[in-house]
Amino acid sequence: MNPIETSADLSRGGSRSFGRFGVPVLAGLTGLLLVLVAFLFGAILIEGGHGLRPGFVFGGTSEGLFDPHKTGVFPMIFGTSALVILMTVFVVPLGVITGIYLQEFASPVSRLAGATRLAVKHLAGIPSIVFGLFGLGFFVHFLGGGLDRIGGATEPVWGKPGLIWAALTMAVLTVPVVVVSTEEALRSVPDSIRDAGLSLGATRLETLRLAVLPQAAPGILTGGMLAVSRGAGEVAPILFVGAAFSAPLPNSLNDQFMELGYHIFVLSTQSPDVDRTRPLLFATACVLLVLTFALNFTAIWVRMNLRARMRPLH
């Protein structure tokens, strides 16, 4: 495509009068998109907001899952928190170290770095259900089953769905988020800072630790939070590796657990009486939405705040 065209060519495609309609149409479609998003969030936050009583947020499910007046979501909030905290423990070191290696230490022609970049890019495009299959095949059956064989267990101890396998599966899913944010954060640190560190006689490691990382910290932190938000919201990967329809609070790493997102799925597809449980459904969805938004907003806020503090350095 040759971008240089004559004015005759240009007016063939869109005449001036067409532009008078074209731009408002684009504006209208953009407006429609905003309205759709507002409708989605508005419907859930408003209808769900009514049900957010303390008894609901901190209540348990001892009275059954579907009674809108007695049941609560505390076990699910607990399960989701346990899942994302464990996930963070695995994914943050892995992702941050990989990001630092790719951005600061890998030579441009390094084959390992090229392979890692490719791997991370493709990991980001794999459908989340495939991670569930992987979690079941690799973590539960291969690793867990292997541990049981070594331990000589007669009943599956590790070779069954559990919190640890769900967290590991979710960690694999969120690796790209952390790696990409870390790389981006490090890229935004000007080279002059690295040069200054090196010229003062610091090693590259010292320069990284004392000058570059403090500058990049907000960006890296943001990446971690986005990963947590993603982990809290994804359901498909943990369908077979740990989430349970109904379970007590997890006591150990191999226990099954209840999870907010999975619970929304269960409530909305298996509720015996949708009309009666409707307030309960909306309130539960509202809790998940508020949690993920809080994480997203905090990530953005932290980034802006720390950036403002860093400004004098630039």
Place this chain on the structure above:
Amino acid sequence: MEAFTEIQSGIPADPAVRGVLGDLLAADERRAEQAAVAGMRIVAGGVVALVLCLFLFVFREAWPLMSGQVTTARKYAPVTAGQFEGMTHEERAKYLRVEPARLLQLSPEAVTQLAALRDAETREASSQPDAGVNAASWQNLLFPRQWNGYDRPEYIWQPNSKTPKFNIMPLLVGSLRICFMALAVALPLGFAAALFVSQFASPKVREWVKPVVELLAGCPTVVIGFFGLLVVASMVQATFGLTIRLNAFVAGMCVALAVIPTVFSISEEALSGVSESFRDAARALGADEWQSALRVVVPAAAPGLMAAALLGIGRALGETMIAMMVSGNAAALDLSLFASARTVPATIGQELAETVIGGVHYRVLFLLGAMLFAVCFVTNLLGSWVLSRLRAVPAPMADPVAEEARLAR
């Protein structure tokens, strides 16, 4: 790192320089740095290994099926008394389906009765119509088959019936129907919003639209599915007077909500990335804003828009929760948008938990997962390849003289 060590190893000829460098980079510091870099390499290698493992384990579980080692066909082969006598204790226990310890406690009469029972069972199972058909062969996975009791060849997905049927075509068509519908909504909306925001909107509007779309990207898909199930489905049913409440149309609209952020952000980036000089040149030639946007900026950003569409396809095909909740999940081969649909990921999501590990159904679901994996791998590869073409285009208008010189060479 390589360059650094090279400089160091090249230095020793000059003792003075070596002394200075030696002071700057004491030996133990250097060792620490080397160790740290080696550690990072191991971690990065771990990430690569993880992705290879992902590939390996999904395909490993599907491989016996792909290579035709799995069969559902049952043939009656009676175990004679002589054969039974020749079995070891464990083999007998397995054949009679009792615990080996329990078998020891049984009287010979009970064992004979149990063997007769087992024999009758296998005879009954193998005398079922179609018992000799291998439902897990490629032929039966992909092509229609006239099963006993049907008056014509049909595509049937009934993994839990007495004679399991694993034709995957209804699922593939279901996935395609929803993907088509999702793209029909997401592409126009995503492209229009991206074009508007990048070319016509004031900075203030831009500051509003982009975070809102980011917020949508951060919304858990189970929440979108929930919204579709309780709100959108009822609205669509009332508007169009549909008999089937949950169908491919509604599911496609909801999946579109999950696809729009992908389409918007990639195409917006591509459109904003078109050099300002392109627009200036168009304006200088007398085009108005609309003409320059449509005839100059859009063609220049075409690879980016293409990549946005490709990644959108991958996203739509892989969407699990929304499809599971809103599509109705009927596994019938139907081309209508207003009929219920069952997608590939939704089938995996719903059925895998109840399968026998290593069984035929389990392997068919892993085969579906492997196919999904492969398709998304290809769309991603194509998408990033197209994007790299976009990035590789130099800004030819920046320096026409240099460009001319390059062409002359």
